[in-house]
Amino acid sequence: MKKSYPDAAAALDGLLFDGMTICAGGFGLCGIPERLIDAVRESGVKDLIVVSNNAGIDNEGLGKLLRSRQIRKMISSYVGENKEFERQYLAGELEVEFCPQGTLAERCRAGGAGIPGFYTKTGVGTIVAEGKELKEFDGETYVLERGIRADLSIVKGWKADEAGNLVFRKTARNFNQPMATAGKVCVAEVEEIVAVGTLDPDCIHLPSIYVKRMLLGAPYEKKIEFRTTRTREAA
């Protein structure tokens, strides 16, 4: 079965519907599935629930879907650096569920691993735990958090082989790994597709079983949020 599609629109064909839940990989603008986000925007699908650590920045990444008002609810841990998000949220136009970053990653990992809920210490005694079941283990209080299953996962990888085995690059891996497992279908965009046998089977980050469809997204113009450098001392 061929997993590779000519472009993002083709790779998403038949998968999108109004009101669906989408898990999106990436941290800030690092490792975001930008071709797939663009294709979701073009499709016009709306009332989306989007699970993503961040919400992009104004007009980059998921910020594009916010601007086009296709997102009804975000489940995120950190949404700074995004004025349009803040405006919609404070005006009551956008529903937001703040979820601690580690809990968010684990909710996706658990959901993808067939675990509907788990107990964690994170958020106990805060508004995050309000209305949720608490339980004591060995004298400490934990809160029950639910696993996340999404209709679709969209992720960005570095290299894929034709079978759909994926390798990420440096800190662009981030949420792509757990998000990829949480969707009923996962579509991956990558920078390079290589022949099977090229990637070392011992060094695969995401086994092919999770990747149902993929596309070559290159060439990428990767964005940087905060460019910080040091200067070479003169010899």
Added chain:
Amino acid sequence: MAWTRDQMAARAARELRDGYYVNLGIGIPTLVANNIPPGMEVTLQSENGMLGIGPFPYEDEIDPDLINAGKQTISELPSSSYFGSEQSFAMIRGGHIDLTVLGAMEVSEKGDIANWMIPGKMVKGMGGAMDLVAGVKKIIVVMEHVSKNGDSKFIPECTLPLTGKDVVDMIVTDLCVFQRPDHQSPFRLIELAPGVTADEVAARTTARYEA
């Protein structure tokens, strides 16, 4: 004379020990990295999925795929490793990180910390802060002693939504250091910035602590 931001970071850095794995928050806590004593091996964790943060890159080494949790470009070390967010927080929540240094808007005398939202005003989110204070072995807060309005930030009860309850072990401000040996004990004033008196600290602090 009160401590500068750099001196506050240097004071927090004195809590580092050889072999520690450490997560540093954004702002003053990031400056702790510049104050690691020579010869001491400290591995910095970045919660977006990296152990072994290197210095900022040279201009021609910048890599958009290599950033820290503050979304700044960084570099890697020969000992670095990368992993996904689920693995990153497994090591945080699982108690494998020795020390974290965080900023705060408020800390209560019971060790509660608030640093993620001001209702109706600031809506950025907690990021990884709730996981860090829940899972890391030692929690140090570095913050200005008083707010821009001159109000004490170390207070009897937090007024803002909490990031964690009964989690803070040490507070480094521009005026002094408070510490508690365990979560049953009250905070104790253990150190003053040069030229700062205990009376001055008392006048600017509403939390109860042992002098």
